[in-house]
Every structure is written in C-alpha cells, then in structure tokens.
Amino acid sequence: MKKIIFTLLLTGSLIVTGQEKDDKGTFTLSGSVDVYHTSNLKSGSPGSVGVLYGGSGAANGFGLGMVNTIFAYEKGKAGVVADLAYGPRAVAANMYEGAINQLYAYYKASDKVTLTLGQFNTFLGFEVISPTGNYHYSVSYLFNAGPFSHTGLKVNYAATEDLSFLFALTNPHGLTSGANPGNDYQLGFQTGYKGQYFNLAYGADxxxxxxxxxxxxxxxxxxxxxxxxxxxxxxxxxxxxxxxYQGFALYLQNTFSDTFSLGFRPEFFTRTSGAGDTNVSAFTLSANLSLTESLKIIPEVRIDSSKDMIIPGFPGDKTMTGATLAAVYSF
Incomplete structure (x- = not known):
C-alpha cells in the first residue's frame, strides 16, 4: 500500500506544469483539544454515557478527551493528510491506539473526480470522531454502532453542485492498522443531493x-x-x-446569537437478533457557548432509558442521567 501511495504522489508531481514546479504548495495545520467534567445523579455509578465512544465516560470528575493535530499539504492536483489524535476519546474510536485518525493521499483527476487512498473517517452517519464536528459532546448510539473509519480506496464524483456520488473499496472497517489477513473487503456507496445523503456499506466487518x-x-x-x-x-x-441494529435520531438546534445556541437530540435505538430485540432511548440537551472564535463551552444534560438494561457501562440500570461540562478548543 505504501508503494501505491508513493506512486500516486509521484505521478501527481510529474504532470504539473513548469510554473507549478516553482510553487511550494500549500501547507496547513489545524486541530483541537477537548476536556470535560462529568457527573451523574445515580449514587455509585461510574460515569456518564456517551462521553467516550463505546461506553460510558470515566468516573465522576474531570476527564481528558483527545488532542487532534491535522497536517495537510497540497501541490497541484495531489495532496496528503496526516490526522493524528491521542487521548482516551481517540483510543476508544480507533483500534490503532488512537495515534492515526486519518492518513491518506488524494489525487484530483478532474474538477469532478477525486481519488483517495489510505485511512479516512467514515462517510456514514451524522456525527464524527472529533468533537469539533459535532454539536453535542456525548455521542449517539447510532454513531457508537460504527463504522468509525475505513482503510482503502474511495472515488468522489461531483456530478453537479447539488448531486454527488462516492464509491469505495476498503478493508473491513474493524481493521484499522492496514492489515487484512482474511482477504475480505467492504464495498461502500453514497449519493448526495442538496445536503441529503444515502449511504450503503456491505461486506466483512x-x-x-x-x-x-x-x-x-x-x-x-x-x-x-x-x-x-x-x-x-x-x-x-x-x-x-x-x-x-436500527435507529433514528433528530438534531434540533436553534441559534439565539452569534455566540449562543441550544440543541436537543432525541434518539431511539434497537439491537436486533434472533433471540429477541433490545431497546434504548436517549435524550440530550446541550448548549454551545462560544467564548472566542476558537474556544467553545458545551454544558450538557443527558437521560438514557432502557427497560432491557442495555445502557453501556450501566448493565443493571434502566435509567441513567448524566451532566457534562466540556471545553473544546479548535485551531
């Protein structure tokens, strides 16, 4: 795979014009840091649901999210992105010890077609790994169900300003280190129209x-x-x-000013199996308060309920109420 990436980049550099050879290209550096305090209203419970991916947050008190640093370089029609992340939030979402969130090379074959090779975040779902891309600090059951990232090849085709398509051939999404010992693959497809997206993935997980x-x-x-x-x-x-599984979530948000807004996320999630279905619901109320252009404070209250007692981290409870105060700094 490394040889393929290097060949792709070399090809992109060889076909540029003489004027482009003198250009230094464009380098950008961006990222984020997030920290939080969480607590709940149930005595003896260990934390708050959804603060970390895959389960509940750390024990009541202060906690670390992740540090995310994105290096990007583009010259001519080709570019590379190294998105590095570390911390409890990153490790929980990435089996490669959280060090590599994304790492890929891309080539703009035309104004409409872009090829990407490497590890990239999933094209499915409303929420993403980085808290800067989400309104709520805690994550939904739908996002926790995955996939988080894919390793392989994707082709983006912008048919018009409103209509787009994506085709992908990747390793099983549960394998994020680049190895694929079972020689199994996953196919992906997306069509988007005016901000509405239908996504499909099929194959090995x-x-x-x-x-x-x-x-x-x-x-x-x-x-x-x-x-x-x-x-x-x-x-x-x-x-x-x-x-x-199957589920449904709404993201209702109202902006009151340039620095303050409120959002409400009701969600209903069902795990299905031949042995019977289990259900859980979650209701999350969050505020977004921008202290500066870079620093955002997110107070949040979340109530999870399950008669089947499938709340992550709280298998013996039918309800759990958590309160979280998070700070997210982006640069």
Whole structure:
C-alpha cells in the first residue's frame, strides 16, 4: 500500500506544469483539544454515557478527551493528510491506539473526480470522531454502532453542485492498522443531493462476519433563519450473525446569537437478533457557548432509558442521567 501511495504522489508531481514546479504548495495545520467534567445523579455509578465512544465516560470528575493535530499539504492536483489524535476519546474510536485518525493521499483527476487512498473517517452517519464536528459532546448510539473509519480506496464524483456520488473499496472497517489477513473487503456507496445523503456499506466487518449490510440516511433542513433540524436513520443486518441494529435520531438546534445556541437530540435505538430485540432511548440537551472564535463551552444534560438494561457501562440500570461540562478548543 505504501508503494501505491508513493506512486500516486509521484505521478501527481510529474504532470504539473513548469510554473507549478516553482510553487511550494500549500501547507496547513489545524486541530483541537477537548476536556470535560462529568457527573451523574445515580449514587455509585461510574460515569456518564456517551462521553467516550463505546461506553460510558470515566468516573465522576474531570476527564481528558483527545488532542487532534491535522497536517495537510497540497501541490497541484495531489495532496496528503496526516490526522493524528491521542487521548482516551481517540483510543476508544480507533483500534490503532488512537495515534492515526486519518492518513491518506488524494489525487484530483478532474474538477469532478477525486481519488483517495489510505485511512479516512467514515462517510456514514451524522456525527464524527472529533468533537469539533459535532454539536453535542456525548455521542449517539447510532454513531457508537460504527463504522468509525475505513482503510482503502474511495472515488468522489461531483456530478453537479447539488448531486454527488462516492464509491469505495476498503478493508473491513474493524481493521484499522492496514492489515487484512482474511482477504475480505467492504464495498461502500453514497449519493448526495442538496445536503441529503444515502449511504450503503456491505461486506466483512472485521469482527468475524462477511455479510454485514449497513444502510444510512443523513440529512437536515433549515426550517427558519435560526432553527435547523438534522436527521440520522440507520439499519444494519447480518444473516451470519443473526443480528443487527436500527435507529433514528433528530438534531434540533436553534441559534439565539452569534455566540449562543441550544440543541436537543432525541434518539431511539434497537439491537436486533434472533433471540429477541433490545431497546434504548436517549435524550440530550446541550448548549454551545462560544467564548472566542476558537474556544467553545458545551454544558450538557443527558437521560438514557432502557427497560432491557442495555445502557453501556450501566448493565443493571434502566435509567441513567448524566451532566457534562466540556471545553473544546479548535485551531
């Protein structure tokens, strides 16, 4: 794979014009740091749901999210991105010890077609790994269900300003270190129209199953100058595993000023299996307060409820209420 990346970059550098050879290209550095305090209203419980991916946050008190540093360089039609992340939040979302969030090379074959090779964050879902890309600090059950990232090749085609397509061939998403010992693959597809996206992935998941189907709709609408409604609905099924999931979440946000807004995320999530389904719901109320252009404070209250007692980190509880105060600095 390294040889392919180097060949792709070399090809991009050889076809530039004489004038472009004198250009130094464009280098950018960006990233974020996030920290938080979390607590809950249940005595003896260890933390708050959704603060870290895959389960509950650390014990009541102060905690670290992650530091995220993105190096990007572009010259002519080719470029590379090294997105490095470290900390509990990054490690929980990335099996490669959180060091590499994304690492890829890309080539702009035309104004409409871009080829990308390497590890890149998933194109499915409403939420992303970095807290700078999410309104709420805690993450949804739909996002926790994955996938988080893919390693392989994707082709983006911008048919018009409103219509786009994506095609991908990747390793199973559960394998993020680049190895693929089972020689299994995953196919991906996306079509987008005016901010509404239908996503599909099918194949091996990297966790022992080769027939996993993922369907996802992600979109949203500006209902007024200040009110936005986002939507995420997803379905997954594996016949081999006789299991899957389905869920639905709304992202309702109202902007009151340039520095203050409120958001509410109701979510309903079901894990399906031949042995029977289990359900959980979560209701999250968050505020976004911008102290500066770079520093954002997120106070958040979240209530999770499950009669089937499947709340991550709280298997014996039917309800859990958590309060979190997070600070996210982006640069």
């Amino acid at each position: 990297g966790f022992g199953f080769t027939d996993v189907l993922y369907l996802d709709y992600t979109g949203g609408f500006d209902l007024s100058e200040t009110f936005y409604a986002g939507i995420n609905a997803a379905y997954s099924k594996s016949k081999d595993a006789d299991a899957g």
